[in-house]
Amino acid sequence: MAEPQRARPKPTPETQHFWDGTKAGELRLQRCDACAHVYFPPRPFCPSCASRKVSVFKASGKGFLYSYVINHRPAAPGFTPPYAIAVVELDEGPRMMSNIIDCPQTPEALELDMKLEVAFQQLDDRITLPLFRPAKG
Amino acid sequence: MRKNQVAVVGAAETTELGVVPNMSQLQLHADAALNAIADAGLKLSDIDGFATAVETPQQVCHYLGIKPTWVDGTSVGGCSFMLHVRHAAAAIEAGLCKTVLITHAESGKSMIGKQPRFTAADSLNGQFEAPFGVYGPPSMFPIPVLRFMKTYGITHEQLASVAVVQREWAAKNPRAMMKDPITVNDVLNSRMIAYPFRLLQCCLVTDGGGALILTSADRARDFPRKPVYIMGTGESVETPMVSQMETFNSSRAFKTAGPLAFQEAGIAHKDVDHLMIYDAFAHLPLFGLGDLGFMPHEETGKFIADGNTRPGGRLPLNTNGGGLSYMHSGMYGMYALQESVRQMRGIAPAQVADAKISVCHGVGGMFAASGTIVFTNER
Numbered sequence: 001m002a003e004p005q006r007a008r009p010k011p012t013p014e015t016q017h018f019w020d021g022t023k024a025g026e027l028r029l030q031r032c033d034a035c036a037h038v039y040f041p042p043r044p045f046c047p048s049c050a051s052r053k054v055s056v057f058k059a060s061g062k063g064f065l066y067s068y069v070i071n072h073r074p075a076a077p078g079f080t081p082p083y084a085i086a087v088v089e090l091d092e093g094p095r096m097m098s099n100i101i102d103c104p105q106t107p108e109a110l111e112l113d114m115k116l117e118v119a120f121q122q123l124d125d126r127i128t129l130p131l132f133r134p135a136k137g
Numbered sequence: 138m139r140k141n142q143v144a145v146v147g148a149a150e151t152t153e154l155g156v157v158p159n160m161s162q163l164q165l166h167a168d169a170a171l172n173a174i175a176d177a178g179l180k181l182s183d184i185d186g187f188a189t190a191v192e193t194p195q196q197v198c199h200y201l202g203i204k205p206t207w208v209d210g211t212s213v214g215g216c217s218f219m220l221h222v223r224h225a226a227a228a229i230e231a232g233l234c235k236t237v238l239i240t241h242a243e244s245g246k247s248m249i250g251k252q253p254r255f256t257a258a259d260s261l262n263g264q265f266e267a268p269f270g271v272y273g274p275p276s277m278f279p280i281p282v283l284r285f286m287k288t289y290g291i292t293h294e295q296l297a298s299v300a301v302v303q304r305e306w307a308a309k310n311p312r313a314m315m316k317d318p319i320t321v322n323d324v325l326n327s328r329m330i331a332y333p334f335r336l337l338q339c340c341l342v343t344d345g346g347g348a349l350i351l352t353s354a355d356r357a358r359d360f361p362r363k364p365v366y367i368m369g370t371g372e373s374v375e376t377p378m379v380s381q382m383e384t385f386n387s388s389r390a391f392k393t394a395g396p397l398a399f400q401e402a403g404i405a406h407k408d409v410d411h412l413m414i415y416d417a418f419a420h421l422p423l424f425g426l427g428d429l430g431f432m433p434h435e436e437t438g439k440f441i442a443d444g445n446t447r448p449g450g451r452l453p454l455n456t457n458g459g460g461l462s463y464m465h466s467g468m469y470g471m472y473a474l475q476e477s478v479r480q481m482r483g484i485a486p487a488q489v490a491d492a493k494i495s496v497c498h499g500v501g502g503m504f505a506a507s508g509t510i511v512f513t514n515e516r
């Protein structure tokens with residue numbers, strides 16, 4: 001029996017550019033050409049003004065720790081508790097769920113509003129996940 | 138919707154609550170439905186409207202032998218039943234049906250005849266939340282808590298006091314699962330589930346069900362039980378992804394549904410005698426008190442810790458013991474509605490003296506949806 005693995009995302013036509021981006025070492029967001037709204041998760045239209053004219057761009061990969069839990073039980077397959085499930089607010093505005101690496105998974109180490117930067121973790125030849133670590137400097 | 142045009146004339150829970158290993162989820166629906174029909178003094182053939190969640194209306198109607206002319210399968214999580222009440226009231230007023238049965242049941246503990254929850258890998262949740270280790274409500278629902286605490290200066294002790302106060306209510310309720318008194322220290326020393334929440338700040342996992350019967354207020358007078366009128370209603374949805382809420386400082390769905398219900402009922406907060414706020418986890422009553430406009434969010438933690446919502450307090454809240462101590466089958470909204478109806482009928486185990494207006498506020502998913510019902514026993 002193989003070890004249980006962490007849930008693997010399966011891209012759709014609307015999200016493929018995001019997962020192509022993480023594979024290429026880029027965090028890709030979308031911006032509305034009409035109203036400049038930056039949004040996530042991916043979709044081929046603007047959820048603010050409904051324009052279909054939207055562009056994909058490379059985000060800075062920088063943000064801050066908006067909130068989190070440190071999960072003890074039950075643990076998801078592929079995770080060893082305790083582990084933090086975080087929500088990161090990106091400098092461009094949108095928030096996304098992620099994990100914080102290179103940091104103890106404790107309330108003392110995980111301070112709200114701490115600066116974070118994206119770090120890519122390859123799961124397999126198809127999927128690379130955007131994780132975050134404390135920003136350097 | 139016009140207020141007080143529709144009334145609850147039948148209300149009951151399953152014969153047993155808690156661990157019910159001798160019934161499937163579908164039979165729990167039927168058990169609750171038959172109890173409610175008996176409570177209303179009706180026959181199954183009197184029911185012409187039907188609503189339920191998770192299980193389909195066709196499944197439960199066929200099992201019960203009901204032939205409806207109006208159905209609602211709205212399934213937005215634990216507050217689905219608040220939305221059913223709102224939709225049923227509108228349908229009765231519009232003349233689409235006369236007598237609506239709403240059922241909930243869940244074999245949450247024994248897992249008999251219950252479909253497992255499944256997140257598809259190509260859904261948005263499957264792509265942008267599941268890979269980061271979310272695994273069931275305890276790992277998701279509390280994600281906003283630390284931000285909420287920091288924004289409003291809410292303390293761990295205040296969040297622990299929610300569980301303590303609700304256990305005081307549960308102690309008065311023979312049907313509550315957990316009745317032994319607990320202290321703030323007990324809560325803060327219970328097993329860690331998902332920091333900042335510990336076991337006693339997370340809902341129970343039980344089996345059970347409940348059912349309501351609604352009809353027009355004019356017909357309600359002829360029923361055996363004291364009618365409980367639908368005075369105001371509200372509903373909304375926000376997002377199935379907790380990470381994508383507009384803010385963790387409040388719930389947009391709460392802030393939409395709650396005020397709608399108050400407005401429709403034409404009441405102010407000081408008019409509320411009894412309050413239910415769906416408490417799957419200990420932070421929900423704080424979000425609810427703030428988002429429904431009872432007080433600024435900053436004051437919610439202190440308000441509960443100071444005893445204002447406990448037995449004898451000025452705003453009796455979650456008087457059955459709540460999802461933390463009474464029961465929580467997975468979709469608790471029906472039990473909150475049942476307690477509001479009991480309070481309005483004057484038959485609750487921990488009855489609030491002379492209560493005339495009860496507000497019942499539900500949440501669905503991880504802040505994904507919300508429904509609010511204002512009940513009154515005076516037309």
Ligand SMILES: [Zn+2]
Nearest residue numbers: 032035046049
């Ligand atoms: Zn736009």
